[in-house]
Amino acid sequence: MARRSPPRNGVGGHDFDSKKKRKVAEIYQALNSDPIDVATLRRMAISEGGLLTDEIRCKVWPKLLSVNTDDLPPLPGKELREDNKDYQQVLLDVRRSLRRFPPGMPDDQREGLQEELIDIILHVLKRNPQLHYYQGYHDIVVTFLLVVGDRLATALVEKLSTHHLRDFMDPTMDNTKHILNYLMPIIDQVNPKVHDFMQSAEVGTIFALSWLITWFGHVLSDFRHVVRLYDFFLACHPLMPIYFAAVIVLYREQEVLDCECDMASVHHLLSQIPQDLPYETLISRAGDLFVQFPPSELAREAAQQQAERTAASTFKDFELASVQQRPDTVLRRRFRERLRAEERTESILAKPRTNRLVKLAVMGLTVALGAAALAVVKSALEWAPKFELQIFP
Amino acid sequence: MGSAEEDYNFVFKVVLIGESGVGKTNLLSRFTRNEFNHDSRTTIGVEFSTRSILVGDAVVKAQIWDTAGLERYRAITSAYYRGAVGALVVFDITKHQTYDVVERWLKELYDHAEPSIVVMLVGNKTDLAQAREVPTEEARMFADNNGLLFVETSALDSTNVEQAFETILKEIFHKVQQQKQRNSQSNTVALASGSPDGAATAQEEKRPCCVAI
Numbered sequence A: 001m002a003r004r005s006p007p008r009n010g011v012g013g014h015d016f017d018s019k020k021k022r023k024v025a026e027i028y029q030a031l032n033s034d035p036i037d038v039a040t041l042r043r044m045a046i047s048e049g050g051l052l053t054d055e056i057r058c059k060v061w062p063k064l065l066s067v068n069t070d071d072l073p074p075l076p077g078k079e080l081r082e083d084n085k086d087y088q089q090v091l092l093d094v095r096r097s098l099r100r101f102p103p104g105m106p107d108d109q110r111e112g113l114q115e116e117l118i119d120i121i122l123h124v125l126k127r128n129p130q131l132h133y134y135q136g137y138h139d140i141v142v143t144f145l146l147v148v149g150d151r152l153a154t155a156l157v158e159k160l161s162t163h164h165l166r167d168f169m170d171p172t173m174d175n176t177k178h179i180l181n182y183l184m185p186i187i188d189q190v191n192p193k194v195h196d197f198m199q200s201a202e203v204g205t206i207f208a209l210s211w212l213i214t215w216f217g218h219v220l221s222d223f224r225h226v227v228r229l230y231d232f233f234l235a236c237h238p239l240m241p242i243y244f245a246a247v248i249v250l251y252r253e254q255e256v257l258d259c260e261c262d263m264a265s266v267h268h269l270l271s272q273i274p275q276d277l278p279y280e281t282l283i284s285r286a287g288d289l290f291v292q293f294p295p296s297e298l299a300r301e302a303a304q305q306q307a308e309r310t311a312a313s314t315f316k317d318f319e320l321a322s323v324q325q326r327p328d329t330v331l332r333r334r335f336r337e338r339l340r341a342e343e344r345t346e347s348i349l350a351k352p353r354t355n356r357l358v359k360l361a362v363m364g365l366t367v368a369l370g371a372a373a374l375a376v377v378k379s380a381l382e383w384a385p386k387f388e389l390q391i392f393p
Numbered sequence B: 001m002g003s004a005e006e007d008y009n010f011v012f013k014v015v016l017i018g019e020s021g022v023g024k025t026n027l028l029s030r031f032t033r034n035e036f037n038h039d040s041r042t043t044i045g046v047e048f049s050t051r052s053i054l055v056g057d058a059v060v061k062a063q064i065w066d067t068a069g070l071e072r073y074r075a076i077t078s079a080y081y082r083g084a085v086g087a088l089v090v091f092d093i094t095k096h097q098t099y100d101v102v103e104r105w106l107k108e109l110y111d112h113a114e115p116s117i118v119v120m121l122v123g124n125k126t127d128l129a130q131a132r133e134v135p136t137e138e139a140r141m142f143a144d145n146n147g148l149l150f151v152e153t154s155a156l157d158s159t160n161v162e163q164a165f166e167t168i169l170k171e172i173f174h175k176v177q178q179q180k181q182r183n184s185q186s187n188t189v190a191l192a193s194g195s196p197d198g199a200a201t202a203q204e205e206k207r208p209c210c211v212a213i
Helices: A013-032 A038-046 A054-064 A087-095 A107-127 A137-148 A150-162 A174-180 A183-190 A192-201 A206-214 A223-234 A240-251 A253-258 A263-271 A279-292 A295-309 A314-323 A329-345 A353-366 A369-377 A380-391 B024-033 B071-081 B096-100 B102-112 B126-131 B136-145 B161-182
Strands: B010-018 B046-055 B058-067 B086-092 B118-124 B149-152
Touching: A013 A038, A013 A054, A038 A054, A038 A223, A054 A137, A054 A150, A054 A223, A087 A107, A087 A137, A107 A137, A107 A150, A137 A150, A137 A206, A137 A223, A174 A206, A174 B071, A183 A192, A183 A240, A183 A279, A183 A295, A192 A240, A192 A253, A192 A263, A206 A240, A206 A263, A206 B071, A223 A240, A223 A279, A240 A253, A240 A279, A253 A263, A263 B046, B010 B024, B010 B071, B010 B102, B010 B161, B024 B046, B024 B058, B024 B086, B024 B161, B046 B071, B046 B161, B058 B071, B058 B161, B071 B102, B086 B096, B086 B102, B086 B161, B096 B102, B102 B118, B118 B136, B118 B161, B136 B149, B149 B161
Parallel strands: B010 B058, B010 B086, B086 B118, B118 B149
Antiparallel strands: B046 B058
16 A cells, blocks of 8 residues: 555546536525435535535535534623633734635635634634633644634634544643554554654654644645545544544655655654645545444554553553443454454464555555545544543542 | 865854744844845744854854743754754743743753753843833843843844854853863763864764765
């Protein structure tokens, strides 16, 4: 895997138009059916091109997050900024986020949006005192603001913050670090060579921190790519961004292996994300990887990574790991099979990696994304609330 | 200013720390690329840039790590202090609060870095003189009392940026030389050691590479 293939983004003109038209029709059909066909909407958000236009996103994103657009929270008053512990930091981060706004936008319009951005962030934080601001949160919120406007953005971001982003908004980074711990096990499953190289370099996973907690909004300069990824992530399991991060590393296999094997060099290489990634291909790969190696399969290894570094909070990690085990029957069976296989080999080192690689190569891109999508999307929203309960028993 | 394959005699790892928004990223970009960005985006996690300078006859490659200033990121960034031989603790001369917490930053630093680390206190944003909240003398005295180098800079108009980095790199260089002389009989190396290609990393030896399989 991880061979460079030509980007699928630039599908030819006429064919693309008719495909797009068909997709738009299908999306509206799903929106207009009663009850709304959310499963189809998820599939549309994941499959090639995502949700296509901001007009559609305004309608579909709320459905993906189960947000009722008839009952939006009231806009905040002026008192919001008074005595607010986060105001100064939010102001600082929003003021220097000029590059997140469209290049040609007039200054006064941009400044107006920046004020709205500050208000949305403070509003959500105020309504949810258990949530803590982090730098990068503004990169997520600005994406919603630019696509759906302030009123709807507030509702969507609030839902997102109590679900997908919840772990990033703890008082400490422990849970964020835990999620980063999934990165190396995913890479190991697909390409042990890259994994071992990175382990030897002791590069860690911090190069992927901003990718994860901003859903790549902080590092991608083309806004179209950002919203395309948001379509994907909104339709998927909250851990999907870490699978996508792994797919990017794997895609850069050769660069990584050619790099000098030390922490600084590898960190530097990976931190600089290429701007011309073949997003559709990578999205499809991330979906496939999720299906083949669901979080439940990786949970133990992720927890182990943590344990290797520090004994503290290991128990909590295991607790979290067990919560993440929500496989459907197929995945559960696969999990059992793997356990049995491991019992046979009795050794982590003798893990049947080669088989997995072969399997992956065969399945590769031929796995219908539809199938991946179905498995991926099932647990997106059911997952988080329970997760939260475990953090605050 | 550094091609990929430049020759160098020493690599010094230096960290930039201090509160969010004091100008760490711009100090770094001014030094390594002679650039200043008014909307330099928030640093999330850690990043680094390099630049080589001449100290005496030796080419010193500075590997300067820029860190996120927000408190919550400290658990992550402090791991990167390991192996640093120099640190710039930056505050904003127009925000007293960023100076008040310098002591906390120093503690954080000494908790995670080598005791021999060379530390420089940097008061940044001197271009905003009319908004100054931290008197130069106050900061200088603090630096003197705590054995820190001290300089005031403006990443925006370039004042003293070059000088700040050169000063600390020279200081590290001298320390390395002294250490070398002192350790010439023994094999223990605290601050620097030679590596096979004649370069010396500031910390430990370079690990042998690992492209096996």
